[in-house]
Amino acid sequence: MERGMAGGLKTVISGIVTLLALFSAVSPGFSQTSSAQLPAAAAPPAQVREMMQLMQTPEVKQWMSAQMAANPAADAATQNQMSVLSGLLQHARRHVSMVSDAAMTLPSQIANASGLFWSEIAANGFARMVAQFLAILLLGAIVESVARYAFRRRRRRLAEMAGMHLTPRVIPALVFATATMLALFSLSWPPLSQSVAIVCVIALIVQRFTICVGGVLVDLIGLARADEEQQGVTVPTMPGRAVALFWYRRCATFVIYFSFGWAAIQSMEPLGFSPSARLFVGYILGIGLLLIAVEAVWSRPHKDEKRGHGISWALTVYFLLLWGLWVTGFNWLLWLGIYMLMLPRVLAVSTIAVKSLRQTEASFLATRRIATVLLDRGVRALIIAFAAIWLGQLLGVGADTMAAGDKMVDKIARGVIGGIVILLAADLLWHVVKAYIDGKLLDSPLDGTATDEEKAKHARIQTLLPIFRNILAVVIAVIAVLMVLSGLGIEIGPLIAGAGVVGVAVGFGAQTIVKDVISGMFYLWDDAFRVGEYIESGSHKGVVEAFSLRSVKLRHHRGPLTTVPFGELGAVKNLNRDWTIDKISLNVKYDTDLVKAKKVIKQIGQTLLENPEFAPHIIETLKMKGVEQFGEFAIEIRLSMMTKPGEQFVIRRNALAMIRNAFSENGIEFAVPTVQVAGDRGAELDAAVARYAEHARAGGEPAA
Numbered sequence: 031m032e033r034g035m036a037g038g039l040k041t042v043i044s045g046i047v048t049l050l051a052l053f054s055a056v057s058p059g060f061s062q063t064s065s066a067q068l069p070a071a072a073a074p075p076a077q078v079r080e081m082m083q084l085m086q087t088p089e090v091k092q093w094m095s096a097q098m099a100a101n102p103a104a105d106a107a108t109q110n111q112m113s114v115l116s117g118l119l120q121h122a123r124r125h126v127s128m129v130s131d132a133a134m135t136l137p138s139q140i141a142n143a144s145g146l147f148w149s150e151i152a153a154n155g156f157a158r159m160v161a162q163f164l165a166i167l168l169l170g171a172i173v174e175s176v177a178r179y180a181f182r183r184r185r186r187r188l189a190e191m192a193g194m195h196l197t198p199r200v201i202p203a204l205v206f207a208t209a210t211m212l213a214l215f216s217l218s219w220p221p222l223s224q225s226v227a228i229v230c231v232i233a234l235i236v237q238r239f240t241i242c243v244g245g246v247l248v249d250l251i252g253l254a255r256a257d258e259e260q261q262g263v264t265v266p267t268m269p270g271r272a273v274a275l276f277w278y279r280r281c282a283t284f285v286i287y288f289s290f291g292w293a294a295i296q297s298m299e300p301l302g303f304s305p306s307a308r309l310f311v312g313y314i315l316g317i318g319l320l321l322i323a324v325e326a327v328w329s330r331p332h333k334d335e336k337r338g339h340g341i342s343w344a345l346t347v348y349f350l351l352l353w354g355l356w357v358t359g360f361n362w363l364l365w366l367g368i369y370m371l372m373l374p375r376v377l378a379v380s381t382i383a384v385k386s387l388r389q390t391e392a393s394f395l396a397t398r399r400i401a402t403v404l405l406d407r408g409v410r411a412l413i414i415a416f417a418a419i420w421l422g423q424l425l426g427v428g429a430d431t432m433a434a435g436d437k438m439v440d441k442i443a444r445g446v447i448g449g450i451v452i453l454l455a456a457d458l459l460w461h462v463v464k465a466y467i468d469g470k471l472l473d474s475p476l477d478g479t480a481t482d483e484e485k486a487k488h489a490r491i492q493t494l495l496p497i498f499r500n501i502l503a504v505v506i507a508v509i510a511v512l513m514v515l516s517g518l519g520i521e522i523g524p525l526i527a528g529a530g531v532v533g534v535a536v537g538f539g540a541q542t543i544v545k546d547v548i549s550g551m552f553y554l555w556d557d558a559f560r561v562g563e564y565i566e567s568g569s570h571k572g573v574v575e576a577f578s579l580r581s582v583k584l585r586h587h588r589g590p591l592t593t594v595p596f597g598e599l600g601a602v603k604n605l606n607r608d609w610t611i612d613k614i615s616l617n618v619k620y621d622t623d624l625v626k627a628k629k630v631i632k633q634i635g636q637t638l639l640e641n642p643e644f645a646p647h648i649i650e651t652l653k654m655k656g657v658e659q660f661g662e663f664a665i666e667i668r669l670s671m672m673t674k675p676g677e678q679f680v681i682r683r684n685a686l687a688m689i690r691n692a693f694s695e696n697g698i699e700f701a702v703p704t705v706q707v708a709g710d711r712g713a714e715l716d717a718a719v720a721r722y723a724e725h726a727r728a729g730g731e732p733a734a
Contacts, residue, residue, distance in 0.1 A: 464499060
């Protein structure tokens with residue numbers, strides 16, 4: 031079967047070479063060599079000579095000039111379109127002609143390169159050069175195997191110490207790369223062999239790290255999927271390990287094939303191969319990449335039987351079109367097509383990898399928000415920035431070739447690419463800062479042993495950081511937009527000046543909003559209140575829940591949430607600062623023993639101090655201050671205590687209950703207002719009873 035596939039591949043390659051050669055031979059004007067070999071054109075027939083003579087007459091020339099003058103715009107547009115299409119066609123024909131000519135001279139170039147290479151090897155010793163090449167090819171694998179054997183018992187312990195699942199796979203790859211590089215640098219190489227050895231080492235290291243990174247991704251996805259299954263997730267967000275393993279094998283095969291093909295093409299340059307010959311070999315090797323991609327599409331797992339074949343055929347045609355664009359020399363279209371297909375999937379894979387790292391218990395990203403953001407957003411930014419810069423270089427080459435002298439296109443292309451990089455950097459900076467601020471805000475709350483200064487500092491942070499986060503978002507967005515506009519060639523000086531004028535006009539037109547913002551800045555500057563504090567201002571009162579640049583949100587103790595603009599607050603009464611004095615008034619009877627009452631209240635205050643629940647919040651315990659005033663029916667005595675803000679309500683309720691019980695036990699009575707009614711009600715009752723008795727003796731009915 032393998033022989034059959036090899037024979038079929040040789041047939042395909044031979045057919046492509048033959049078609050390219052025939053296309054070059056039959057296309058007039060492809061190159062100077064081919065055009066020189068064409069026979070001279072035959073003499074035109076008599077009818078053609080008559081038509082040419084007729085076109086030279088003055089009447090025909092005048093009519094043609096009038097027709098061209100009647101519609102110059104359409105003629106110019108048609109000429110421009112034809113020139114663009116003609117330029118593209120000529121570019122493709124020249125490129126194919128160059129590559130097909132190289133195919134004809136490839137055998138002679140191979141012979142010359144072989145002579146140079148083998149003569150250099152013979153001059154430096156055949157056995158020595160073979161040993162050196164075997165050293166760079168095998169030494170890395172041998173050292174890696176020895177390291178694995180030496181550390182096989184410490185592998186799990188090393189992974190636990192590092193706290194990462196990456197360690198068991200990354201360290202062997204680093205050992206392989208180090209040993210291979212040492213083998214390259216420690217040996218002396220002749221010029222040609224050194225160039226070949228360098229590209230071979232690069233290809234070896236790339237294939238080793240491809241296997242390493244792919245294996246790490248498969249392991250992480252498998253662990254994350256297993257964790258989701260243990261948690262009973264009905265709709266898993268991770269692909270199965272079998273699916274991940276399938277795509278890992280195909281992608282690894284693609285990358286390894288590409289790296290060694292690149293090494294082969296790069297090795298051809300110092301051996302004297304022409305650029306067109308290297309391109310021809312690259313196109314032939316590209317057939318292997320095409321076959322790998324097509325095989326992956328047709329054998330992918332979980333393929334829908336109804337739609338699967340249609341998608342497979344569409345992707346196959348798409349891959350053939352990309353290979354055709356590559357062969358005809360339209361590299362910028364080739365990479366644009368590759369980006370459209372691969373960039374979303376590469377970003378999705380990076381997101382899955384970071385999510386898998388976060389879900390893995392042994393991951394070092396489990397408790398590090400900034401590291402997670404740097405990896406997630408950083409990888410996205412690097413992928414998109416690299417793709418944009420690479421595509422920009424290709425577009426720059428296309429602009430120089432197809433539209434020479436068009437500097438505006440180059441400027442716009444550079445501005446767009448620079449803008450993408452700037453926006454990616456701004457997005458990364460914003461998410462890093464946001465992760466840091468959110469981490470500070472989500473820190474564990476203070477425990478009961480925290481001091482008042484620590485609590486005040488914590489409340490201050492909870493108050494200022496959200497506002498700072500919003501301001502920073504606006505600043506980063508404005509600076510990024512201005513830098514992008516500057517990169518596009520737009521003068522931002524007039525924009526800034528105009529923004530200043532517009533800002534002044536908006537300030538006059540929106541004085542209330544400006545007043546709210548400025549008032550809020552001064553409230554925060556004066557530290558008038560913080561998140562979690564209870565404040566009163568006019569008819570507004572409640573616990574401060576959140577801020578914005580313009581208003582504050584107050585949660586009333588009954589539940590309603592009020593949004594109050596800073597400009598409407600006015601004087602603010604903060605009920606949660608430092609301390610508070612709570613006063614209690616009691617009414618007792620005039621015959622009360624005040625000395626005894628004072629002793630009872632003092633004993634209650636001592637009891638409150640001995641209570642472990644109330645003692646930390648009492649600054650000065652409950653005391654009787656004395657007689658406040660004499661009322662109409664009672665003596666009013668005044669009690670007071672000093673507590674921490676917000677704690678006086680609970681202590682007051684318990685103190686009142688204790689006072690009531692203690693007064694009852696000691697015979698101290700509270701005074702309440704009473705009403706006494708005076709009159710001769712008893713005589714009237716006696717007369718009524720007498721009348722009733724008289725009627726009873728007479729046998730009559732009692733009077734009503």
